[in-house]
Amino acid sequence: MAPAAITIVLADDHAVVRSGLRFVLDAEDDLHVVAEAGTIDDAVRKTAAHRPAVLVLDLNMPGSLPSSLDALPELAAAAPDTRVVILTMQDDPQFARAALAAGAAAYVLKEAADTELVEAIRRAAAGEAYLNPRLGAQIAAAPPEPAGPPDDLTEREVEVLRLIALGHTNGDIGAQLYLSVRTVESHRAHIQQKLRRTSRAELVRYALDHGLLDDP
Structure with missing residues (x-):
């Protein structure tokens, strides 16, 4: 066939x-x-x-x-x-x-x-x-571009992505970053759109591949 x-x-x-x-x-x-x-x-x-x-x-x-x-x-x-x-x-x-x-x-x-x-x-x-x-x-x-958040993510979106990958809930993330749960959900939706990844497993893999979980 x-x-x-x-x-x-x-x-x-x-x-x-x-x-x-x-x-x-x-x-x-x-x-x-x-x-x-x-x-x-x-x-x-x-x-x-x-x-x-x-x-x-x-x-x-x-x-x-x-x-x-x-x-x-x-x-x-x-x-x-x-x-x-x-x-x-x-x-x-x-x-x-x-x-x-x-x-x-x-x-x-x-x-x-x-x-x-x-x-x-x-x-x-x-x-x-x-x-x-x-x-x-x-x-x-071409010369390398200046270092910055990957894939057009904002600094805040990188913070949210890192906490998602570490297993935190939207409520946990809101409490840590002093954001409402609705704002966290909005950031998460933007992250998923920009990265074209929807599942938590895909977001974790992206965070690992880009060193977002490395110790500062």
């Missing part, structure tokens, strides 16, 4: 681009485009409705949000199992770094879509990451 096809929502504000990409993707036996979107808001709606394995998302699209990256938290909440592949003309490594930090699984340049997009989609659907090789090399060669 053949494995199920990887379902895809294709989001780009140019119909001719969507048409060309759909032709390339639907030609692959294991890929199936289930819907298209022309705005950020449409992309969120179609993704929430279809829950595809992968959303191919143009970085610059019209809509109610400043950029497609601003939609990633909403997309993660609406379809937590959908992986996002950013497809763009922006070849600045800083954009790639920001996209991956915001939760995208892959960053592909439109100039290389015919050779890289199919591979990026397959890797994303398999739980892996993909970055255009040239941009990856530029990022690797």
Whole structure:
């Protein structure tokens, strides 16, 4: 029995681009485009409705949000199992770094879509990451960024995450940090959105991997 096809929502504000990409993707036996979107808001709606394995998302699209990256938290909440592949003309490594930090699984340049997009989609659907090789090399060669909270977490969110990982309840955390339980719950929701991890076990593993439980 053949494995199920990887379902895809294709989001780009140019119909001719969507048409060309759909032709390339639907030609692959294991890929199936289930819907298209022309705005950020449409992309969120179609993704929430279809829950595809992968959303191919143009970085610059019209809509109610400043950029497609601003939609990633909403997309993660609406379809937590959908992986996002950013497809763009922006070849600045800083954009790639920001996209991956915001939760995208892959960053592909439109100039290389015919050779890289199919591979990026397959890797994303398999739980892996993909970055255009040239941009990856530029990022690797760049000076390291100043140390700070990982994955855009605030200092307070890091404190809350550390206490969650140590096994404290929301009430315990509120008492230690002088916060209401509702505020702790809000911080926890933001942490889960940013990290795309929902279970306590996943949060503990993240905290361990990033040294958040090490002694100061």
